[in-house]
Amino acid sequence: MFNILSLLFKYIFIIIIYMFIFSIIRLIYLDIKGMDFVGSGDYAYLKLINRKDSLPFKINEHYSIDEELSLGRRGDNDIVIKDPYVSKNHFQIIEDEESYFLEDLSSANGTYLNGELIGDAVGLKNGDIIKVGNIEFLFVNKG
Amino acid sequence: MISTKLSGRTPRILLFLYEILALSLLFVYQKDNLDRYILATGIGLVLLVYISNYMLIKISKGDNYIFLIATMLMSIGIIMIYRIDPEAGIRQLMWLSIGILFFYLSYFAVKYIKGLDKLIYLYIVGAYFLFLITFILGTRTYGAINWIRIGGFSLQPAEITKLILIFIVACYYSQYEKFKEIKYSPYILMGIVYSFIGLLFMQRDLGMAVIFYGIFLVLQFIYEENRKLVLINIGLIVVGGIIAYYAFAHVRVRVHTWIDPWRYIDDKGYQITQSLFAIAEGGFFGKGLGLGYPHFIPLAYNDFIFAAICEELGIFTGIGIIMLFLLLVYRGFKIGIGQTNNFYKILALGISALFGIQSFIILGGVLKVIPLTGITLPFVAYGGTSILSSFIALGILQVASEDAEWRMDHE
Numbered sequence: 341m342f343n344i345l346s347l348l349f350k351y352i353f354i355i356i357i358y359m360f361i362f363s364i365i366r367l368i369y370l371d372i373k374g375m376d377f378v379g380s381g382d383y384a385y386l387k388l389i390n391r392k393d394s395l396p397f398k399i400n401e402h403y404s405i406d407e408e409l410s411l412g413r414r415g416d417n418d419i420v421i422k423d424p425y426v427s428k429n430h431f432q433i434i435e436d437e438e439s440y441f442l443e444d445l446s447s448a449n450g451t452y453l454n455g456e457l458i459g460d461a462v463g464l465k466n467g468d469i470i471k472v473g474n475i476e477f478l479f480v481n482k483g
Numbered sequence: 484m485i486s487t488k489l490s491g492r493t494p495r496i497l498l499f500l501y502e503i504l505a506l507s508l509l510f511v512y513q514k515d516n517l518d519r520y521i522l523a524t525g526i527g528l529v530l531l532v533y534i535s536n537y538m539l540i541k542i543s544k545g546d547n548y549i550f551l552i553a554t555m556l557m558s559i560g561i562i563m564i565y566r567i568d569p570e571a572g573i574r575q576l577m578w579l580s581i582g583i584l585f586f587y588l589s590y591f592a593v594k595y596i597k598g599l600d601k602l603i604y605l606y607i608v609g610a611y612f613l614f615l616i617t618f619i620l621g622t623r624t625y626g627a628i629n630w631i632r633i634g635g636f637s638l639q640p641a642e643i644t645k646l647i648l649i650f651i652v653a654c655y656y657s658q659y660e661k662f663k664e665i666k667y668s669p670y671i672l673m674g675i676v677y678s679f680i681g682l683l684f685m686q687r688d689l690g691m692a693v694i695f696y697g698i699f700l701v702l703q704f705i706y707e708e709n710r711k712l713v714l715i716n717i718g719l720i721v722v723g724g725i726i727a728y729y730a731f732a733h734v735r736v737r738v739h740t741w742i743d744p745w746r747y748i749d750d751k752g753y754q755i756t757q758s759l760f761a762i763a764e765g766g767f768f769g770k771g772l773g774l775g776y777p778h779f780i781p782l783a784y785n786d787f788i789f790a791a792i793c794e795e796l797g798i799f800t801g802i803g804i805i806m807l808f809l810l811l812v813y814r815g816f817k818i819g820i821g822q823t824n825n826f827y828k829i830l831a832l833g834i835s836a837l838f839g840i841q842s843f844i845i846l847g848g849v850l851k852v853i854p855l856t857g858i859t860l861p862f863v864a865y866g867g868t869s870i871l872s873s874f875i876a877l878g879i880l881q882v883a884s885e886d887a888e889w890r891m892d893h894e
Contacts, residue, residue, distance in 0.1 A: 343771070346771035349771070350769050350795075354799045361803060361807065363497065364548055368810070
């Protein structure tokens with residue numbers, strides 16, 4: 341009885357250990373993949389507040405805003421986030437005469453600006469915090 | 484399947500699953516002499532590991548992986564130890580609980596005590612003091628005087644001294660500009676480190692001497708502006724190694740049994756050959772837990788735990804352990820590179836180097852890749868002080884993985 345159990349379990353142990361290693365490697369891989377932000381300049385960008393390796397999907401530390409920036413789960417957005425909490429088209433940021441506006445694209449779970457759910461398009465100022473699900477971005481405007 | 488459902492929780496659940504399965508298997512194996520106490524401690528371990536992993540995410544904003552990796556290694560180790568010797572397993576369990584406690588203690592201590600980087604002279608005095616008490620109170624086991632016994636406990640002071648060494652070097656290089664004004668200060672530092680190595684040599688603790696040298700070389704290589712010193716350091720060890728080979732019989736024995744253990748199979752080469760037999764016997768998937776003969780390996784739950792694991796759980800588990808150590812060291816170096824505070828950066832690099840070198844020396848020794856020196860495999864092998872110092876080191880690494888900006892705000 342014990343022998344059969346033991347023979348069976350040794351394969352299960354190896355599978356579990358390798359799944360463990362694999363899941364850690366994958367989380368670390370997602371962490372490394374987003375390290376591509378270069379330098380600084382005179383523009384506006386979003387900075388991720390969360391620790392990147394606490395989020396189990398691909399996400400970058402910084403996204404620069406160039407006239408327009410959209411976030412959603414679907415592939416044609418500027419920021420694609422594969423989180424079930426994020427809607428297909430979640431929000432967008434539009435530049436208009438040097439100022440930036442945040443607009444929720446009627447997402448299921450909403451977009452929060454400094455802790456408040458936004459309805460219509462709102463103006464953004466330096467240091468604002470945009471929250472979608474568990475993900476928090478800091479809006480930085482150097483212009 | 485995994486890649487779509489993967490979340491930050493996955494490794495923790497896998498670890499939990501592994502422990503539950505291993506524990507139930509061991510209970511079936513030991514069912515004749517199972518009592519309520521053993522059952523309770525086993526379940527206690529699983530809960531302890533799960534809860535402390537969960538707590539850490541809430542407490543620390545730093546790295547989530549190093550503690551997970553360490554607890555996985557620890558789980559593989561304790562199951563093997565318990566299978567070889569249930570009594571040692573229970574004692575190891577106690578040490579692990581204390582180890583996890585010390586992990587949190589050192590985490591909070593290093594995080595909240597300020598000015599740790601100013602105490603270089605205290606560290607140096609402390610290190611010499613630990614050597615002194617080893618010589619006065621030390622007992623000789625397996626040819627080395629590195630244990631002291633206080634009450635019922637055996638302690639290995641050098642395990643703590645190696646952490647002090649990292650602190651000394653980190654103090655020095657984080658205030659490099661200040662110390663550079665003292666004449667010959669890099670030579671004084673080198674002299675101090677070499678005196679440690681010399682004292683370890685006198686205790687015949689060769690493995691530890693190599694660890695001390697390795698840590699110092701790595702940190703010196705990264706930070707020393709005077710590159711000539713790095714070359715001197717490398718040159719000295721080559722000369723020192725050759726002299727040690729001819730001057731000391733116990734060094735010569737290690738080299739001979741490494742090159743050809745089969746010739747000394749009756750006597751000095753016995754350990755290595757038994758270890759090789761055990762690894763070969765296990766094959767890819769191992770004999771199965773409880774079905775091998777780890778009692779034939781001397782020190783099976785101590786220095787040679789890797790061979791015992793390979794025999795019963797297969798070389799794939801062995802490769803898994805090596806991969807876990809690689810990940811741990813990689814995370815450590817990444818923490819070091821990401822850290823902005825110089826003192827914590829050097830601590831993180833030193834501790835990563837420590838884990839890397841220590842596991843390499845013992846794994847290499849057991850696999851007959853390098854000469855064998857008796858040190859413990861961090862987190863896996865049986866041994867009180869070794870577990871404690873590994874967990875303390877891990878706690879320091881955890882602090883280093885957090886943003887130093889946090890500290891700046893509060894000062």
